[in-house]
Amino acid sequence: MFIHIGDDHVIQSKDVVSIVDHSLLSSSSIIEEMVFNQRKEKRVIESKESDPKAIVITKDYIYFSPLSVYTLKKRANMMTTLNRLEDFSDEFEA
Template structure:
């Protein structure tokens, strides 16, 4: 399934490694170094200045999202719930 992470970016949920709060960027040297290295490799998709609320880490890219971690989590959970719903449309046609 896909997750809309804001600003016209849609990613596959299977590619998501982690979704973390943007505030961790300045408080964690490990996260800061990871983002710095990925910026050098042009693998960071940034949002408008001061608009990022979360960081979505995928297999190939790092996205700065204007949506909160909580909102992204709800969207990801909604997709997994939709995957579990059975389709009964064929039964009504019989």
């Protein structure tokens, strides 16, 4: 399934490695270094319209999302629920 993470970016949920609060960027040297290295590789997609609230780490890119971690988690959980409903619908068709 797909998750809309803000700023017209939609990613596949299976590609998400982690979603962390943006405030951790300045307090974690590991995250800071990872973002720095990915910026050199041009694999960081940042919001130009609003301040980021979350960092979405995928297999290939790092996205700075204007949505909160809580909102992104709710969206991901909603997709999981919808997947389960789709799975049950197959049983009723038979």
